[in-house]
Amino acid sequence: MTVDRDQVLRTAAALLTRKATATMDEVARAAGIGRATLHRHFAGREALVRALEELGIRELEAALDTARLDEDGAPDALRRLVTEVEPVAGLLAFLVTENQLFETEQMNEGWARIDARVSALFRRGQEQGEFRIDLTPAWLTEALYGLIGSGAWAVQDGRVAAKDFQYMIVELLLGGARRSVEK
Amino acid sequence: MTVDRDQVLRTAAALLTRKATATMDEVARAAGIGRATLHRHFAGREALVRALEELGIRELEAALDTARLDEDGAPDALRRLVTEVEPVAGLLAFLVTENQLFETEQMNEGWARIDARVSALFRRGQEQGEFRIDLTPAWLTEALYGLIGSGAWAVQDGRVAAKDFQYMIVELLLGGARRSVEK
DNA sequence: CCCTGATGAGACGTTCGTGTCTCATCAGGG
């Protein structure tokens, strides 16, 4: 009988990923509960988004853990990362949009932690001579987010197949579009 | 005395790029006109966004023209394209967000025209052996938009310098992050 | 110099989403 808070969150994430402006009422109906109950668990829309942010950060950090970014070569670690991130890509895209859409009162420190870990991966790749050094880790991180977002939207709209998600992103990010002999 | 419609549009674009949820009143004040006057020129918020969409498409197509995508090698054409697009990047990012945010009743055909031209560039590059063929032109196009958006936001937030915009995007898109001997 | 037309400021009614509250219902534990 009691509502499964986490289940509601995941349903909300799925809906808001598709329609970022969904009403509290729509979120409630999507989760199969009443609007009043939704408010009982999340004080308001902002609280809901905050909870989603927490969820996204939690899952993203779990993905970072599973990907073992500091093992093997940086390129392989990056491959693992994108693979692990794929299920969270939609939620991630929503949260990023949400952040840059509304004035970011104060950013959750979780994002800084995540940024640091991803940047560190790129920096490691540079130090080990696997990545070029004329593109900053900050930009590579930013670009990775952008590509993940683009990939998520493209998959959602059916423009590309979900199974190609990891390949497309990693291949482009690592090798670029240019055809090279040594490939 | 008469309001310069195009000037209002550009001011609105600049504001909405920074704050996508800006009020009609805020848009009016930013343009230095009264809210009533704003309504006299644009029937409502939707009409304003539509007008911005027209503006963005117009400027983007102008950029495509100037870039002469069918001349020289595809990589060089791409460089020119990104250079020309830079001033419109912010508006473009706003419009893309706006489109995926709200249910796309019906997409302006201008986007299809632009997509076709950009895709054609990538396809040409593939046919001439300059671009790899395992990444579809559709995905490369999508990725280009994503990187432009990321670049625009990164510049806006001061995370990267505007002067690096073109270099970062083109270098990543063309060559990728991996360090290669032949570069 | 007057007259026309556009503008700015503000009032007003409407819509939409939110947040709160009440009340009847229902499930599950004791």
Place this chain on the structure above:
DNA sequence: CCCTGATGAGACACGAACGTCTCATCAGGG
């Protein structure tokens, strides 16, 4: 089997933003 606590449905008031309208003002052309 009863009682407690959570839930769903709906009513309600509030606030934000929108779109419309009025009216005084002002610039510029005739």
